[in-house]
Amino acid sequence: MTYDAVIVGGGPAGLSAALLLGRSRRKVLVIDAGEPRNAPAEHAHSFFTRDGTPPRELLRIGREQAAGYGVELREGRVIDISRRDGGFEVEMEDGGRAAGRRLVLASGVVDELPEIEGLRERWGRSVFHCPYCHGYEVRDRPLAFLADGATAMEAAGLILGWTRDVVLCTNGPSGLGDGDREKLARHGVVLREEPIVRLEGAGGSLERIVFASGEPLAREALFIRPGQRPSPFADGLGCERMEDGSLRLDTFGLTTVPGVYAAGDVTRRIQQVVSAASEGAIAGVGVNRSLLEEEFD
Numbered sequence: 001m002t003y004d005a006v007i008v009g010g011g012p013a014g015l016s017a018a019l020l021l022g023r024s025r026r027k028v029l030v031i032d033a034g035e036p037r038n039a040p041a042e043h044a045h046s047f048f049t050r051d052g053t054p055p056r057e058l059l060r061i062g063r064e065q066a067a068g069y070g071v072e073l074r075e076g077r078v079i080d081i082s083r084r085d086g087g088f089e090v091e092m093e094d095g096g097r098a099a100g101r102r103l104v105l106a107s108g109v110v111d112e113l114p115e116i117e118g119l120r121e122r123w124g125r126s127v128f129h130c131p132y133c134h135g136y137e138v139r140d141r142p143l144a145f146l147a148d149g150a151t152a153m154e155a156a157g158l159i160l161g162w163t164r165d166v167v168l169c170t171n172g173p174s175g176l177g178d179g180d181r182e183k184l185a186r187h188g189v190v191l192r193e194e195p196i197v198r199l200e201g202a203g204g205s206l207e208r209i210v211f212a213s214g215e216p217l218a219r220e221a222l223f224i225r226p227g228q229r230p231s232p233f234a235d236g237l238g239c240e241r242m243e244d245g246s247l248r249l250d251t252f253g254l255t256t257v258p259g260v261y262a263a264g265d266v267t268r269r270i271q272q273v274v275s276a277a278s279e280g281a282i283a284g285v286g287v288n289r290s291l292l293e294e295e296f297d
Contacts (some may be wrong), residue, residue, distance in 0.1 A: 024284070116171075
């Protein structure tokens with residue numbers, strides 16, 4: 001069977017697209033590897049009517065609702081996508097294949113965490129990526145931000161919205177000039193440039209940041225800007241990117257490759273659950289519109 005749409009990724013973006021397409025009476029397949037990026041987090045925040053819901057509970061509800069409209073959900077890892085007969089063929093790790101008239105890339109990104117002892121086990125618990133997602137829960141506490149260069153200045157200004165007790169850790173030379181250093185000092189942001197040896201704290205909590213030299217730093221949470229490895233499928237299909245690395249999309253989430261839509265973190269826009277869901281719905285509208293136009297012609 002050829003589906004109207006094959007959606008790669010069953011997170012908020014993919015399930016939102018699937019829900020809209022299911023309600024549009026489309027034959028839809030969602031393929032998901034079952035490894036959501038926000039799995040370590042206890043709660044998802046800033047999602048209208050769902051603030052504080054555990055991430056996996058959001059996905060459970062999303063799968064249940066999409067399935068109610070006939071959406072097929074398949075667990076598996078996609079390893080290749082190719083063009084076929086005016087549509088697309090998706091190959092999975094277990095040898096399974098699926099064909100679709102349209103393709104929605106909602107496979108997200110993989111965070112590449114710094115190799116600092118104690119960081120990985122605290123990821124999503126006391127080491128965070130997004131202040132909009134987790135800043136409120138650690139408001140007015142002693143916080144740190146790990147970044148350097150221009151990103152460090154942006155990060156320092158951002159985190160001051162949740163606390164005035166901020167230490168900027170650069171894990172080595174910061175690359176900051178005198179003007180930036182003066183600006184940090186003016187806002188009370190302490191700069192620590194020593195290499196970080198490890199993070200300490202009971203369980204998944206953060207209590208101290210230990211440096212190669214100097215006194216340990218008492219902190220209750222650390223925010224970082226990890227590197228990210230995007231899904232390879234967009235580049236493999238020839239989708240164009242903009243200067244900032246985000247995919248070039250039209251109003252309805254269509255990439256520069258006809259028939260290929262994208263939504264969620266894979267687009268490298270604002271990376272939040274609610275925005276991913278919004279982009280998924282927009283892509284769903286785009287897919288259905290293009291199918292209707294094709295069928296009407």
